[in-house]
Amino acid sequence: MKASALLLLFAVANAKHEQYQGWKSYFVKPSNRVQLEVLGSVVQNYGVDFLSNPAVERNGLALVKPELHEEFIKLLEDHGIAYKLHAEDVKAQLDIDDKLFETRRRESSGKKNERIPFDYYPELEEINEYLEYVAEQYPNLVTIVYPGYTFEGRELKYLKISTTNFEDEDKPIILIDGGFFGRDWITSATVLFAIYNLTQTDMLHDYDWILLPVVNPDGYKYSFTNDRFWIKTRSTDQHLFSTLCPGVNANRNFNFFWNTLDTSYTPCADNYAGNKPLSERETFVLRFSLDEFIPRIVLYISMHSYGSLILYPWGNDGSLSNHAFALQSVGVAMADTIYANSLPDFPRYIVGNSVLVTGIKTSGTAVDYAHKLGTPLSFNLELPGIGEGTEGFHLDPKYIEQVAKETWAGIVVGARRAAELFGRT
The missing domain is CATH 3.40.630.10 (Zn peptidases)
Known part of the structure; x- marks a missing residue:
């Protein structure tokens, strides 16, 4: 009975954030206004979610669905927009965040x-x-x-x-x-x-x-x-x-x-x-x-x-x-x-x-x-x-x-x- 409960608990925890399996996140940094406007268009045209909006010479953080990876990277490279990978696996990183948040809650000074x-x-x-x-x-x-x-x-x-x-x-x-x-x-x-x-x-x-x-x-x-x-x-x-x-x-x-x-x-x-x-x-x-x-x-x-x-x-x-x-x-x-x-x-x-x-x-x-x-x-x-x-x-x-x-x-x-x-x- 205890083993079954533990397995169920593990399954529930592992299923959390499942909708972000295969997603990646990227830092993107436009160097001028033309590049900035290109990034502004990807929200509307590609459905890319910016957790942080970029500014000129300021990084933004983009969440990208699996089916958009290649197209998104091609757009950045075609326009010379600097980028680097933030998270290879968004779900895995969210799991890490969860552990951190729970640790902070437990360790709260009260x-x-x-x-x-x-x-x-x-x-x-x-x-x-x-x-x-x-x-x-x-x-x-x-x-x-x-x-x-x-x-x-x-x-x-x-x-x-x-x-x-x-x-x-x-x-x-x-x-x-x-x-x-x-x-x-x-x-x-x-x-x-x-x-x-x-x-x-x-x-x-x-x-x-x-x-x-x-x-x-x-x-x-x-x-x-x-x-x-x-x-x-x-x-x-x-x-x-x-x-x-x-x-x-x-x-x-x-x-x-x-x-x-x-x-x-x-x-x-x-x-x-x-x-x-x-x-x-x-x-x-x-x-x-x-x-x-x-x-x-x-x-x-x-x-x-x-x-x-x-x-x-x-x-x-x-x-x-x-x-x-x-x-x-x-x-x-x-x-x-x-x-x-x-x-x-x-x-x-x-x-x-x-x-x-x-x-x-x-x-x-x-x-x-x-x-x-x-x-x-x-x-x-x-x-x-x-x-x-x-x-x-x-x-x-x-x-x-x-x-x-x-x-x-x-x-x-x-x-x-x-x-x-x-x-x-």
Whole structure:
């Protein structure tokens, strides 16, 4: 009986990540804008998944299906784009990551910053418990908002943090979110760290805050249990084939040039935009927060992973908005502060328009949508990730607190600059 149980356990563990059997991953480094634009096209034309978007003279990390290996390498060589193999076997590397993550969890110091760990990636249930705890511990500062449920029935929730219960209309609002893509675990941990700091510092005196640690709870949960690289929501009501290929890319689902660039009409694609703008309950929640407070929101930061990039609108064509100077200057101020607090393990942040930096045109993104509504400073913050060695696909949990600390330092500077430029006097 014991032998049978052990065999079953081994079989289950061995079957995990099976969908990535035969996949490979490559570092790719464009040396100029022409090469960058070629790489931008492979997402749309070949379905290559970039865990980290490349920039000029900056590596990106591409996941490549078995049937695309030869074609992908030929395209790189035809255009003279530098590349090198990262992982010969994606599944095997994910198995190594799993062991590392489990080791870090077991070895967790047990230290809790107000009951939340920052030395391993918390599961969804732990995050929800922490949000409830903070609301209970700081009832005069923190309000937990329950705007509805996900497609799979999980409770959506976010925090409003204020010394004046959002009633002082002269106070600017800072909006921060994470967890748009299920697999971006570090983004949620970073927002949780911001929540912890807001209960311990004086950053509430002059600002009100809205924080959504997990925009996409269903996707976050699924990335822990079924598919480590899962991006989308888990809805099955968007297309005739959605029951076979669930979900919508939440960051292509907003009403800004919706479904025109870097999207797909097939629900099986990671960049499927849904059957209409704001079709997903998760994106509707963010839209509700923006609509309710748009006259006062001066800074919106959407956390993503990874790449060490601070990107701003417009993402559909690379043109610059009327607030381009402020976006660049505040972005640089945040990047400089992060760099001053960073480890040498991470590259310095690149700041700029999203198309000009990455070579990829996008539509339906939250950052562009918020900027269109009137948020003057709207940023996509791509957190740091792995280097150029043989590390796994995801940041070693030992770096979580460091990334969260340096990011928080950048957020503080961004909030202060935003209030100086756009807060009411």
